[in-house]
Amino acid sequence: MPRGQSTVGRVMAQVAMVMNLDKCIGCHTCSVTCKQTWTNRTGVEYAWFNNVETKPGIGYPRRYEDQEKWKGGWTLDRRGRLVLRSGGRVRRLLSLFSNPDLPVIEDYYEPVTYDYDNLVSAPAGPDLPVARPRSVLTGRPADITWGANWEDGLGGAPEHAGGDPNLSGEWAEKVRFEFEQTFLFHLPRLCEHCLNPACVSACPSGAMYKRVEDGIVLVDQDRCRGWRMCVTACPYKKVYVNHATGKAEKCTFCFPRIEAGRPTVCSETCVGRLRYLGLLLYDADRVGEAAATPDEQDLLDAQRGVFLDPRDPEVVAAARASGIPEDWLGAARRSPVYDLVARYRVALPLHPEYRTLPMVWYVPPLSPVLDAVSVAGGDQDDPDHVFAAVTRLRIPLEYLASLFTAGDTDVVGGVLMKLTALRSYMRAVSLGEAGDEAALGAVGLTGADARDLHRLLAVAKYADRYVVPAAHKEDAAALGAVESGCPVESAGGKVALGMPTLRRTPSEGSA
Template sequence: MDVRLRHAHQRPLQEHTPVARPYSLITGKPMNIEWSANWDDNLGGNSELLERDVILRKVQEDVKMEFERTYMFYVPRICEHCLNPSCAASCPSGAIYKREEDGIVLVDQDACRGWRQCITGCPYKKVYFNHRTGKAEKCTFCFPRIEVGIPTVCSETCVGRLRYIGLVLYDADKVLEAATEPDEKRLYQAQRECFLDPHDPVVIEEARRAGIAEDWIAGAQKSPVWRLIHDYEVALPLHPEYRTMPMVWYIPPLSPIVDEVTRSAGPATDVESHDVLFSAIDTLRIPSAYLAELFTAGDVTIVENVLKKLAAMRSYMRDINLGRDPKAEIPASVGMTEEAMYDMYRLLAIAKYDERYVIPSAHVEDAHRLEELATDCAVSEYGGGDSPFGADSGRGGPVPVAIQSRNEIAKRMSADRMGDPSDRSEGLTQ
């Protein structure tokens, strides 16, 4: 076997993806892939892993693990870039920090001493250890791209267009109070109370006084994340009971229920009507109690209200798409206006690129300092190989990596044919 395949990431770009047997970074010997950092997202998927699912233990009396009723869904858990990051609090060397400019949590590779307390301290288990470099690494929220207004790679490549990026203004003085809220079921609301309304004249004036640029204020006002959290109230934090105050929020899944309702109610019943869908929320294939343990520290009422809004939107838009008169009572039944429900549908279903990603660019006054931070990227060292952010990333090359990426994206978005490896710029194939 060509030993160079072990360093496939250092090889020039080719037409086919290189395949090689995996080697352990600890022993250097061949190994079989049996488990990985994100595979625990599949807990509850089968009987072997069922015992390890701490959430399912709390609701196991309501869940029958019969084969025909087995449920499963994926929760794409990246680093939450928390307001109160436990990884930073547990780092003995102070290598993990939260950037003041945008709230991204990073690992300073020069300061990291490989204590690995951050791995233990992160309740989401999103910090890992690179045995080759002896450093802790984690999601960097693709900050070289964010700095020039480009979305993260995971967001832009999401086939379902499910990820949104936007600004949320918050009151830093309320973080400690919210994180120490004694009632776990109030933690969700306590974190929401930390967020500031970007349309409030008082907030706008204080933001200007704090030195926040006008385009950042405008970005916060157009933020899709703010709208999903505040205006529509359908986005929820993952495990608020951890008290880290995560800044990656989720919309609970409205799992398939139509077939189940059809079997029980009969073919003559309009199973898509909002009355039927509301009454069927309790029969969802993914139990509401399970979702509540994920997103609201066990408060089922909040989760059910979100699911009812999604079901109402589905029923309301069905009438419009079928040419029937829309029913104002459907959005009213979940406390929304017709205009708000249509706007929520547009954002969730047919929003355009610049509506899903509202990312103001970094300002020139921050350019030098942010350029220096590029060398602190948690995945910028691969034993002498190229960085995954581009050939010039973090090495003082003539072309900043974010500009390099932006040019590639612009070319791809405007092309009228599928890409080819020969189309890539020379800087990315070295």
């Protein structure tokens, strides 16, 4: 990364994730395995640390992207300083016992169970016994009218998807929820483990913290007092309250597995093999400056400017001075996340305008380009026709831009053109033909780049997708290993999510 004459600041490492949305089939395997690992307990039946949404759709909880309502993330005050959208310390103090900016259970969904005993214990009679749904919260009969992905496969889209907060502006009129005209793609979501987490700054008790060693954001259950300011402050609504313990819980990025050098459960079990895990080195001294970038559409470049090239000798020297181990530096050099985010620049963050600098990135989905070329009467072998078709894809560029680039369609279009050129080139190579180097050059790639990027996006092996260095034994005391036995006790007991009491990093833009 070009840095001019400036010196590298405080170097830190972050475990980050990239997801290739072209590969997500919406099977929800990641959600189910995460649920079974972390939230199959009383009090968090409604909580999904990992969930898969169908887009367009209003999401889970309902319309979580509407920050005018929920007051999540950061904004800039009149002096250009970062402040929490939910307000400063005084406002949070005044609303400790009555916070109006919280989703209610109807915004999530009321979890249910079924009268299974009735199937075997019902008295003999002319009618077939049924297992009626009952609320897990109240025990009363319940109607199932909402869920974590009610628009799954566009099933509920005609009724609900029009309320998607991303469908705004004149361009939204081109979206039609009709059988032959609509579009969909699946969007897996989990905690973003942001570089500038709003939840950490909003927590009055200091229970939310970001680990120095790997950047994972956790909750110290001993310090949590259930004030729920973290729920409001998180713009992605990925902090939940356990109604049995009164404590906040969230995605832990499977930190026990990460410490052992293994991928997260959602990554390990992903059927589509769409997830990538790796280390990113970043300049911690520039995080606050990047998050305070005035123009929302410049936030993407500002965040990329925080990341450091792990092959740069100056960066390596500064990382060593910061205490980053040699094997971690080697992992950073082999990181698929760095390649997709900073080297090839095909991965984009979810809603950069929230100014949290999220660390879960996405390769946007590419609609069938050749179909768009044919419909327009173009030549599928003409790169100009193919590139022009990117602006007429079934998934509107404006919709993807509202998700990933704060509305900048040029950036999204550039990524899709790069993916289009890659597919065209590798298709020719697979047929034994010479690929079009000129088309690659137009999007900033070489033939070697195309083959390497194809290896990552199409046929990457396990060791290439997950480059996670194990924690060092000498850091075991700092990492605060969880006591032996089951890390999560039964209902009403103490939950050991985020129990390690590490050195903590203050939020770079505290209000």
